[in-house]
Amino acid sequence: MIIPRNRRELLSGSEGILKGSCLCGSVRYEADCDAGPIIHCHCQTCRKAHSAAFSSVMPISQKSFKWVDGSELLNSFESSSGKNRYFCSTCGSQLIAERPDVGLVLLRMGCLDTKVTDRPDAHIWRSDAAPWYNPDDEIRQLPEGYLKP
Numbered sequence: 720m721i722i723p724r725n726r727r728e729l730l731s732g733s734e735g736i737l738k739g740s741c742l743c744g745s746v747r748y749e750a751d752c753d754a755g756p757i758i759h760c761h762c763q764t765c766r767k768a769h770s771a772a773f774s775s776v777m778p779i780s781q782k783s784f785k786w787v788d789g790s791e792l793l794n795s796f797e798s799s800s801g802k803n804r805y806f807c808s809t810c811g812s813q814l815i816a817e818r819p820d821v822g823l824v825l826l827r828m829g830c831l832d833t834k835v836t837d838r839p840d841a842h843i844w845r846s847d848a849a850p851w852y853n854p855d856d857e858i859r860q861l862p863e864g865y866l867k868p
């Protein structure tokens with residue numbers, strides 16, 4: 720994970736409060752900060768935690784983050800030393816990871832409700848990536864699902 724050296728490096732894109740929620744809507748959070756860099760992490764623990772090719776994350780200051788609803792439903796898993804991944808125990812959404820040692824919260828972009836217009840800055844941990852996904856591949860893009868009834 721990239722650890723920004725200071726807060727200023729995080730500032731870009733949309734301003735104001737970032738809001739997010741889980742799939743079932745029970746857990747909600749707010750972060751009183753501007754949108755920071757968006758990073759696609761391909762490490763194996765992110766792939767396992769999200770059961771996906773990569774996890775899209777945004778590091779923000781822990782001080783700006785707060786749970787506003789449903790925090791009693793949260794469960795967490797320490798996937799590596801000092802890094803706790805929080806998820807809703809009802810629907811399983813991964814909402815954030817927390818690195819208290821460096822004062823960072825890593826928002827999981829898929830649960831962000833605020834429309835952020837920034838574009839991703841980097842793919843990281845490509846050395847750990849799934850063999851079946853390469854961001855350089857051009858594949859067809861469909862407006863809706865793969866199979867139509």
Ligand SMILES: [Zn+2]
Pocket residue numbers: 741742743744745746807808809810811812
């Ligand atoms: Zn939920």
Ligand SMILES: [Zn+2]
Pocket residue numbers: 760761762763764765766774844
């Ligand atoms: Zn990762």
